[in-house]
Amino acid sequence: MRLTNKAIDVGIKEIRIDPMTSFEERRDSVRAKRIITVRHRLVKRNNRKVNSIWQLAATENMSLSGLLFVSALAYQPGDIIELQIVMSGVLDIFNGYGKVIRTSRNKGGYYQIGVKYVDLKSKRRPAKTVLASR
Numbered sequence: 001m002r003l004t005n006k007a008i009d010v011g012i013k014e015i016r017i018d019p020m021t022s023f024e025e026r027r028d029s030v031r032a033k034r035i036i037t038v039r040h041r042l043v044k045r046n047n048r049k050v051n052s053i054w055q056l057a058a059t060e061n062m063s064l065s066g067l068l069f070v071s072a073l074a075y076q077p078g079d080i081i082e083l084q085i086v087m088s089g090v091l092d093i094f095n096g097y098g099k100v101i102r103t104s105r106n107k108g109g110y111y112q113i114g115v116k117y118v119d120l121k122s123k124r125r126p127a128k129t130v131l132a133s134r
Helices: 127-132
Strands: 005-011 013-014 037-045 056-064 066-071 080-087 089-103 111-118
Touching: 005 066, 037 066, 080 111
Parallel strands: none
Antiparallel strands: 005 013, 037 056, 037 080, 056 066, 066 111, 080 089, 089 111
């Protein structure tokens, strides 16, 4: 199928594709090619908590909003994973959660996992605010 700047009818809605705009340019932040060790584990699948062991992988690229890493494990889009990215064992680059946006298998049998960072921690109100509201 050849894509042009004409509309493509996908049944539900119409999508316009501009061939002059690449995927890279439509991202919300710039990606930098960085190969750094990342620890990851599955914490939620299909809105159910999962208790899995930590795995090691390497990033391919990173941005302020997400990252792409190579894993021996296949995740599913929508999975929530916990990530720890530490440079040289000292500098914490990122400790938090991410939502798997895409997964693709490469020729070597490994998986490229595209992740968008998410904040799953509940917002805590300071004790003074809680006491004052009673």
